[in-house]
Amino acid sequence: MPTILALDEGTTGTTALVIGPDGAVLGRGYREIPQHFPAPGHVEHDPEILFHATVAAARASRAGSAGASAAKSGLVEATGRRGPARRRSPCWG
Numbered sequence: 001m002p003t004i005l006a007l008d009e010g011t012t013g014t015t016a017l018v019i020g021p022d023g024a025v026l027g028r029g030y031r032e033i034p035q036h037f038p039a040p041g042h043v044e045h046d047p048e049i050l051f052h053a054t055v056a057a058a059r060a061s062r063a064g065s066a067g068a069s070a071a072k073s074g075l076v077e078a079t080g081r082r083g084p085a086r087r088r089s090p091c092w093g
Helices: 047-061
Strands: 004-009 013-019 025-032 089-092
Touching (some): 013 047, 025 047
Antiparallel strands (some): 013 025
């Protein structure tokens, strides 16, 4: 049966839902994301922790296939090579 993995990267956590062809939720996973506040009104996430939380939430939902949508945005600086991100990701919505 075809399914869709829906990912919601919120400010405080990552939710993964497995949606069936009829729109029913077949599985759900959630992982909290620690927040960093470098200045008043600013929120940042560690990209590596964000990635691992997303993978863990997806695994917890027992997903079969993937799709993505975003209502909030963040930015991760690419270094052009494999390795850890250079800094935390600023978030805005």
